[in-house]
Amino acid sequence: MDTQPPDFARLAYDSAPTGIVLTEQRVIRTCNVTFALLLGYRVDELVGQSFRVLYESDEEFEDIRDIGLIMLQQTGQYIDERLVRHRAGHGIWCRFRARTLVPQAPLERVVMSFAPINDAEPITLSKRERQVLELMNRRLTSKEIAKQLGLSPRTIDDVRSRLIKRFGVRRAQDLLGRLSGRQG
Structure with a gap:
C-alpha cells in the first residue's frame, strides 16, 4: 500500500479543464498537461520554448506582445479571445x-490560461485572414484594420466577406459569435 500522500495541488493543476502556463519573458517555464494537449505537444516539449511556437509567424508573435500590456500594468490582468497555433498547423x-x-x-512573469471556444473542426486560415x-x-x-495593416479598406472588406461566406454567417458579428461558440 502506498503511504505517500497524493500531491493534490499538482493533480489539480495537471487535470484542470483549462490549459495553464507560466511564462517568464515569453518563455514557457511550466505548463499543465491540458495546455500541452490543446496544442498537440507533451509538457516536456513545451517547457523552455518561446511562446513563438503558438503563432504562425514572427510578425504575429511580435504584434500580439503589446496587446493588453497597458491593462496588465494597470490591473494586473488581461482577457481576450485569440487564435493560437496547434502543432499540426491549424488554429x-x-x-x-x-x-x-x-x-x-x-511580461517578466505571467500566468495564463487558454480554453478552446469552438469544439468544431480545426480552423485553418491564411496569414491575412488571421490578421483580419x-x-x-x-x-x-474595416478602415481601422486597413490602416493598421497598410492595406485598402476594400481589401479588408474582401477578406471579411470570404470569412463570412466560409463560415456560413450573415455578418461579421455572427462570424465572431460562431467562432466563440455563440450562434449569431
Missing part, C-alpha cells in the same frame, strides 16, 4: 486570460 480559437505577477514589468480576424475581434472597423 484553435481560445479564451485567453493573463495575470502578471510583476505589474511594473508585465484578430483585429475584427478587437472590434476594429
Whole structure:
C-alpha cells in the first residue's frame, strides 16, 4: 500500500479543464498537461520554448506582445479571445486570460490560461485572414484594420466577406459569435 500522500495541488493543476502556463519573458517555464494537449505537444516539449511556437509567424508573435500590456500594468490582468497555433498547423480559437505577477514589468512573469471556444473542426486560415480576424475581434472597423495593416479598406472588406461566406454567417458579428461558440 502506498503511504505517500497524493500531491493534490499538482493533480489539480495537471487535470484542470483549462490549459495553464507560466511564462517568464515569453518563455514557457511550466505548463499543465491540458495546455500541452490543446496544442498537440507533451509538457516536456513545451517547457523552455518561446511562446513563438503558438503563432504562425514572427510578425504575429511580435504584434500580439503589446496587446493588453497597458491593462496588465494597470490591473494586473488581461482577457481576450485569440487564435493560437496547434502543432499540426491549424488554429484553435481560445479564451485567453493573463495575470502578471510583476505589474511594473508585465511580461517578466505571467500566468495564463487558454480554453478552446469552438469544439468544431480545426480552423485553418491564411496569414491575412488571421490578421483580419484578430483585429475584427478587437472590434476594429474595416478602415481601422486597413490602416493598421497598410492595406485598402476594400481589401479588408474582401477578406471579411470570404470569412463570412466560409463560415456560413450573415455578418461579421455572427462570424465572431460562431467562432466563440455563440450562434449569431
